[in-house]
Amino acid sequence: KAGVTQTPRYLIKTRGQQVTLSCSPISGHRSVSWYQQTPGQGLQFLFEYFSETQRNKGNFPGRFSGRQFSNSRSEMNVSTLELGDSALYLCASSRTQQVVFPEAFFGQGTRLTVV
Amino acid sequence: AQKITQTQPGMFVQEKEAVTLDCTYDTSDPSYGLFWYKQPSSGEMIFLIYQGSYDQQNATEGRYSLNFQKARKSANLVISASQLGDSAMYFCAMRERETSGSRLTFGEGTQLTVNP
Numbered sequence: 001k002a003g004v005t006q007t008p009r010y011l012i013k014t015r016g017q018q019v020t021l022s023c024s025p026i027s028g029h030r031s032v033s034w035y036q037q038t039p040g041q042g043l044q045f046l047f048e049y050f051s052e053t054q055r056n057k058g059n060f061p062g063r064f065s066g067r068q069f070s071n072s073r074s075e076m077n078v079s080t081l082e083l084g085d086s087a088l089y090l091c092a093s094s095r096t097q098q099v100v101f102p103e104a105f106f107g108q109g110t111r112l113t114v115v
Numbered sequence: 116a117q118k119i120t121q122t123q124p125g126m127f128v129q130e131k132e133a134v135t136l137d138c139t140y141d142t143s144d145p146s147y148g149l150f151w152y153k154q155p156s157s158g159e160m161i162f163l164i165y166q167g168s169y170d171q172q173n174a175t176e177g178r179y180s181l182n183f184q185k186a187r188k189s190a191n192l193v194i195s196a197s198q199l200g201d202s203a204m205y206f207c208a209m210r211e212r213e214t215s216g217s218r219l220t221f222g223e224g225t226q227l228t229v230n231p
Contacts, residue, residue, distance in 0.1 A: 031217045043206065043221035056216045088158055094217045104150065104210075104217060106160035 002027065004093050004107035012113045018079040021110045025072050025093030029105075031055075032074040034066060037088040037109075046089075049074050078112075086114045118142065119207050119222035127228050128197045135182070136192045136225045138207030146212035149190040150219065151181065154204040163205075166190055197229045 005024040013019050025032050033056075034046040045058040049068035066076040072093075078085055088109045120139045128134040140149065151163040166174045166181045174181040182191040194201055204226050208219040 033217050033219070035219075035221075042223050045218050045220070048216045048218055050216065056218050058218075090158075090160060092160070092217070092219070104219060105162060106152070108157065108159040111158065 004091060004105055006089075006091050006107035006110050008110060009108065010111050010113075012115060013081050015081055015083060015114055017081050018077060019081060019112060020075055020077045021089055021091075021112075023074045023076075023091030023093075023107060025074070025091075026095075026105055029093040029095050030072050031094040032068055032072065033092045033094070033104075034074070034076050035090045035092065036060075037090060038084075038086070043090070046076065081114045083114050085112065087112060118220045119209055121207055121222035121225050123225045124223070125226045125228070127230060128194075130199060130229055130231050131196055133193060133195045134197055134227065136194070136205050136207075136227065138190045138192065138222060140188050140190060140207075140209050142188075142209065142211055144211040148210045149181070149183070150208040150210070151179070151190075151192045152206045152208060152221075153201075154206060154224070156203070160206070164192065194227075199229050199231060202227060202229045 007022045031050045033048040035043050037043045048056040052068045063079045068074045088111050090109045091107045092104045094104050118141050147168045149166045153161045164174050164176045164179045164181050166183045173183050178195045180193045204224045206224045207222040
């Protein structure tokens with residue numbers, strides 16, 4: 001069974017550009033969540049999608065957006081990149097949206113560097 | 116207030132010995148789940164173990180066990196018979212019913228080093 005796939009693994013972008021990251025969840029999983037990990041702020045929740053609808057959003061500016069497709073694949077977009085957006089972006093997939101359901105599997109992440 | 120607190124930025128253990136990684140949490144929600152993840156230098160977050168707030172017994176998964184003390188709001192991870200491959204960052208996380216959805220709140224992590 002394939003795991004969570006995130007592409008690309010590494011990205012280097014220039015300030016002011018925009019970027020799109022992709023996440024393909026485990027087959028059958030309908031919930032996809034995104035997290036940003038930085039040395040200073042740790043792991044922070046960005047947003048969650050379930051059945052193509054955003055269900056939760058973290059405390060990030062509107063430059064961060066996402067969407068989910070009918071096949072559950074998700075993309076997140078960051079516009080007008082800032083140096084502080086340099087981070088590891090992790091995607092997690094879950095089988096359902098049930099609150100305490102244990103399965104939350106992560107991909108290997110996309111390491112974004114903004115120069 | 117911090118929802119998840121991991122007070123040990125770094126821990127060292129000898130190979131084959133047991134180690135306990137501390138995690139305390141703060142929530143007023145009676146229904147919640149606690150998770151431990153391992154993050155090697157490659158970056159992937161690997162799910163290790165889960166404990167639900169209503170579970171009567173401590174969770175175990177192979178060499179991993181969770182010492183759940185609900186009254187103290189602690190959920191410490193115990194790794195028995197440490198291996199060199201256990202060297203990694205370990206994160207404690209919580210999911211609350213009130214928050215809804217699959218959102219996880221993470222602690223700051225503990226860097227574990229296993230010495231040969």
